[in-house]
Amino acid sequence: QVQLVQSGAEVKKPGASVKVSCKASGYTFTRYFIQWVRQAPGQGLEWMGIINPSGGSISYAQEFQGRVTMTRDTSTNTVYMQLSGLRSEDTAIYYCAREDMGYYNGMDVWGQGTTVTISS
Amino acid sequence: SYELTQPPSVSVSPGQTARITCSGDALPKQYAYWYQQKPGQAPVLVMYKDSERPSGIPERFSGSSSGTTVTLTISGVQAEDEADYYCQSADSGGTYRVFGGGTKLTVL
Numbered sequence: 001q002v003q004l005v006q007s008g009a010e011v012k013k014p015g016a017s018v019k020v021s022c023k024a025s026g027y028t029f030t031r032y033f034i035q036w037v038r039q040a041p042g043q044g045l046e047w048m049g050i051i052n053p054s055g056g057s058i059s060y061a062q063e064f065q066g067r068v069t070m071t072r073d074t075s076t077n078t079v080y081m082q083l084s085g086l087r088s089e090d091t092a093i094y095y096c097a098r099e100d101m102g103y104y105n106g107m108d109v110w111g112q113g114t115t116v117t118i119s120s
Numbered sequence: 121s122y123e124l125t126q127p128p129s130v131s132v133s134p135g136q137t138a139r140i141t142c143s144g145d146a147l148p149k150q151y152a153y154w155y156q157q158k159p160g161q162a163p164v165l166v167m168y169k170d171s172e173r174p175s176g177i178p179e180r181f182s183g184s185s186s187g188t189t190v191t192l193t194i195s196g197v198q199a200e201d202e203a204d205y206y207c208q209s210a211d212s213g214g215t216y217r218v219f220g221g222g223t224k225l226t227v228l
Binding site: 112 | 121151153155157162163164165172204208215221222
């Protein structure tokens with residue numbers, strides 16, 4: 001079945017970096033964008049950026065420019081999101097979600113979420 | 121940066137109709153999407169391209185668009201519909217996605 005499986009929870013110290021993975025299965029990896037969305041405790045959804053697994057093109061939300069890096073590995077159908085310069089405000093659940101290319105069908109499949117906790 | 125505006129909360133009794141609005145300047149040019157999120161769960165797509173319902177989503181969910189406002193309507197609300205609802209769209213150029221602040225639907 002179609003699914004996105006994310007890596008496990010992380011605890012990091014302020015100033016460190018975290019790398020979260022999102023492994024796709026059950027569909028053609030290169031036909032769907034992967035979006036990254038985060039949700040701080042008790043807060044709403046925040047869009048972080050988008051990667052095209054086919055060509056590798058990327059767009060980041062302005063709020064994360066300079067701190068976030070999204071990459072993909074087409075040999076393992078996996079997308080990665082790395083966030084650096086971590087601060088307490090980055091404590092959140094990080095989700096990946098797929099979005100079809102060109103059909104405007106929305107983010108129809110989501111990963112289970114990865115909890116990232118920033119604590120000294 | 122571009123923003124989508126939703127009411128923080130909507131309350132209805134079971135069987136009534138709930139309407140959740142989302143406003144944004146680029147909505148006449150860009151499609152809107154709606155996601156339902158229950159506590160401890162990942163969001164679920166309940167509406168795409170303003171008014172299209174994904175398979176598996178009950179018919180009581182519908183969507184509409186008028187100018188700079190889109191609306192998610194839930195007819196005959198049930199207790200299981202109690203959740204947070206987020207609208208999502210893109211900026212006028214279509215590259216940057218954005219979410220509304222979310223609306224907590226309470227079924228009285």
